[in-house]
Structure formats: structure tokens, C-alpha cells
Amino acid sequence: MSLSFLARCCETARSPFSLLGSVRTATKRAGGTVRNHGGSPGKRLGLKKFSDQHVIPGNIIVRQRGTQFHPGQNVRMGRDHTIYATTPGFVRFYKQKWLRGDRKFIGVVLHRGEKLPRDETSLGRSRYFGLVDLTAFTKSSTSSQTSA
DSSP states (O other), X not given: OHHHHHHHHHHXXXXXXXXXXXXXXXXXXXXXXXXXXXXXXXXXXXXXXXXXXXXXXXXXXXXXXXXXXXXXXXEEEOTTSOEXXXXXXXXEEEEEEETTEEXXXXXXXXXXXXXXXXXXXXXOOSEXXXXXXTHHHHHHHHHXXXXX
């Protein structure tokens, strides 16, 4: 009887799990948790047309959330704050004083070298009812024909 008792004591000393019962071991490694879960796809916001790029009516210039850019001359803002061109021309970016800071504006000009904001009182209107003033083109084309 004493031999069997000693044999049992030595057996328990060899295996630490015999006192605790059966212990279950992991079959897979522990994976961490994910914070953002992949979420939804990107909304493709940002500038679509850059300065001095040619646009036609309806071209989207900026997709944005909120009003980082405000509409200037010859552009409009959609209900999701998308700014798009209303007349053909070239894109222009400019800043203006607004209350205590500056606001960034986007506009469209007829000729590539023009600056915005356009002073229509001194320069006159270049477009009437959203249409291009063709008299400027006929004057320039007749002067080029006479010089040729």
C-alpha cells in the first residue's frame, strides 16, 4: 500500500494538470480586435479640375463635404456642396477677405490669363446671360486677318 501511495505522489509531481483536472489548449492563435472594421468605401472627394484647366458647363470642379471652397463667378454649388461650372472657360482659384478671415473661392474665366474676382464696372461684362460675348472674338479675328 505504501508503494502505490508513493507511486501516485510521484505521478502527480510529474504532471501539474492532474491536480487541476483537464485543461483545454488553444487550437488557434488569438487574433486581435479591429478598430475600424474596413468600413465603407471612399467617397472620392477633392479637386477634380485644377487652375487653368478648361471646363465646359456641368463639369465638376470640386467635390467636398461642407464649404471649404465657395462658388465664385460662373460656377454654382450643388446641394451636396459640389461646385460645378455653368459656362465654358478656365478654372481660377482666389481668396477674398470675409468677416475676420479669408474665404477660398473658385470661378471660371473666359480667357486663360484673366484674374478673379473680375471688376465688371471697369472691364465691362464678358458674358451676357451666361453666353460668350462674340464681339471680342470678331474684333480679334479681323485684326489678325488684316495683319496676315
